[in-house]
Each structure stands twice: as structure tokens, then as C-alpha cells.
Amino acid sequence: MRSGIGTRILGTAAVASLALLAVMALVITPQDVNQLDAVRFLYIHVPLATLMYVAFGVTAIASALYLWPRYRARKWDLLAGSSAEIGVVVTGLVLVTGSIWGRTTWGVYWTWDARLTTTAVLFVLFLGYLALRRVGGDVDARAKRNAIAALAATIDLPIVHKSVEWWRTLHQKSSILDEETFLHPHIHGSMYWTVMLGIGAFLLLFSWLLVNRYRLAKLEDRVEDEGLERAIAERRAEADAMTGAP
Amino acid sequence: MTDVGYLVAGYGITFAVLASYAAWIVSKKRALARELPPEERDSRWP
Numbered sequence: 001m002r003s004g005i006g007t008r009i010l011g012t013a014a015v016a017s018l019a020l021l022a023v024m025a026l027v028i029t030p031q032d033v034n035q036l037d038a039v040r041f042l043y044i045h046v047p048l049a050t051l052m053y054v055a056f057g058v059t060a061i062a063s064a065l066y067l068w069p070r071y072r073a074r075k076w077d078l079l080a081g082s083s084a085e086i087g088v089v090v091t092g093l094v095l096v097t098g099s100i101w102g103r104t105t106w107g108v109y110w111t112w113d114a115r116l117t118t119t120a121v122l123f124v125l126f127l128g129y130l131a132l133r134r135v136g137g138d139v140d141a142r143a144k145r146n147a148i149a150a151l152a153a154t155i156d157l158p159i160v161h162k163s164v165e166w167w168r169t170l171h172q173k174s175s176i177l178d179e180e181t182f183l184h185p186h187i188h189g190s191m192y193w194t195v196m197l198g199i200g201a202f203l204l205l206f207s208w209l210l211v212n213r214y215r216l217a218k219l220e221d222r223v224e225d226e227g228l229e230r231a232i233a234e235r236r237a238e239a240d241a242m243t244g245a246p
Numbered sequence: 247m248t249d250v251g252y253l254v255a256g257y258g259i260t261f262a263v264l265a266s267y268a269a270w271i272v273s274k275k276r277a278l279a280r281e282l283p284p285e286e287r288d289s290r291w292p
Contacts, residue, residue, distance in 0.1 A: 037248040
């Protein structure tokens with residue numbers, strides 16, 4: 001199966017912008033006064049964290065649409081599952097890059113800080129959601145169960161975001177994603193624009209991944225249906241052969 | 247440059263994981279498409 005021209009353009013744009021991001025992040029931008037070169041983690045860690053919110057946000061919206069009888073369709077369940085899987089991969093990378101960055105600035109890979117802990121909980125919750133999607137049952141009942149589990153797990157998303165304000169944390173306050181810092185960012189010049197480039201590049205990548213993962217989910221669904229239909233036909237043929245029916 | 251090892255590890259893991267995940271999606275999509283008859287392969291977005 002070949003991808004459409006739109007998907008190929010999206011993929012090319014994602015790769016090109018990620019290559020530009022690597023050059024900007026590792027070569028062009030200056031050192032930070034306090035963190036020196038460890039500040040370069042900012043250019044992947046913050047975009048990955050933004051992507052985590054977007055991916056699980058898409059999962060929550062698609063799940064809510066499935067539960068809404070007026071909009072109920074199989075595609076929302078498949079879209080929710082696809083976005084959640086990408087979200088889990090990205091959240092894993094948020095934890096890894098944050099952990100390495102923490103080692104260079106805090107001196108430890110891990111501490112039970114509110115932001116780190118709530119993010120780890122989010123990772124585990126959506127891992128559980130992905131495991132739940134594999135549990136069998138009627139298609140509609142499975143999809144409803146998945147949607148309720150996704151919405152329950154999404155409750156942790158605003159808690160992750162607000163954790164640096166609600167508790168005293170080692171993790172710094174939000175760099176970009178709040179009203180105050182979005183209008184008056186704490187970082188300036190090439191550093192600010194490189195973070196923005198990172199967010200744009202990772203959003204392009206997310207779009208490409210989501211389109212392709214969703215297509216894969218639809219194929220998996222069809223293969224499962226085909227297998228079921230084939231099995232039913234085989235059982236009927238066996239039954240007919242035993243009873244001598246034509 | 248300071249913290250070179252940490253930066254290589256962080257950027258390396260990130261790009262390697264994302265590239266591997268993208269490659270897995272594409273290869274599995276192609277493998278599954280081969281299992282279906284041609285008229286069933288269309289799985290356009292959305």
C-alpha cells in the first residue's frame with residue numbers, strides 16, 4: 001500500500017524541519033549562562049512534552065466523540081487508540097530526555113518531584129489503556145470501554161500541567177505553555193525561535209505518525225474481520241460436511 | 247561544548263526511537279495490506 005502525495009509531503013516536511021531543528025539546537029543557538037550546553041535539551045524536551053499533551057488531547061476528544069451517540073463511529077475509537085500509542089512513545093521520550101537533563105542540572109536522573117511523578121503516572125495510565133484495547137469482546141462494548149478508560153486517564157493531563165504551580169517542585173515552571181509566559185516568554189532570541197521550531201517540527205511528525213498509524217489501525221481492523229469471516233465460513237463448511245447438508 | 251555525552255544520548259535516543267517507530271508503522275502497514283484483497287486495502291484518512 002502506497003501513501004498519498006499529501007502524506008509524503010507531510011513526511012518530507014517533518015524530516016526537513018527535524019534536521020533544521022538539530023542544526024539550530026546543537027550548533028547555532030548559544031550556551032546558557034547557568035546550564036551551559038545542557039540547555040540544548042530544552043529544544044527537544046519541551047516540544048516532546050507539548051506533543052504529549054496534543055496526542056492525549058486527541059485521544060480524549062476522539063473518545064468523547066465515540067461516547068456521544070450522535071457522532072458514534074468506529075473511526076473515533078481507532079483514532080483514539082492510534083493517538084494514544086504515539087502519546088505513550090512520546091511520553092516515554094519525555095521521561096528519558098527529562099531524566100538525562102535532570103542528571104546534568106540537578107545531579108540525579110530521577111526524583112519524586114510532582115511533575116515527574118504525575119508524568120510517570122500518565123505514562124503508566126496510558127500503557128494500561130493500550131493493554132485494555134487488546135482485551136476481547138463485542139466491538140461496540142470494547143470501544144465504549146476504551147473511551148471511558150481514555151477519558152479517566154486524561155484527568156491526569158491537567159494535573160501534569162498544573163503540578164509545577166500546585167506543588168513546590170524541583171522542576172521549573174512552564175517555559176511556554178501558560179498565559180503569562182506565552183505572551184512574555186522567559187527565553188529570548190534564537191533560543192525562543194528554536195523551541196518554536198521544535199514544536200512545529202514535532203507537530204509535523206505527529207501528524208504524519210497519526211495519519212499512518214490510523215491507516216494501520218484500519219488495516220488491522222479489516223484483517224481481524226477477514227479472519228473472523230474466514231473462521232465462520234470454515235466452521236459452517238465443517239458443520240455442513242458433518243450433517244451432509246448441500 | 248559541555249555535557250556532550252548526555253546530549254548525544256538524549257538526542258540519539260529520541261531520534262532513534264521515533265525513526266524506529268515510524269519504520270515499524272510503515273513496514274507493518276505494507277505487510278497487512280498484502281494480506282487483504284486489493285479492493286479492501288483502501289484505508290484513507292480519516
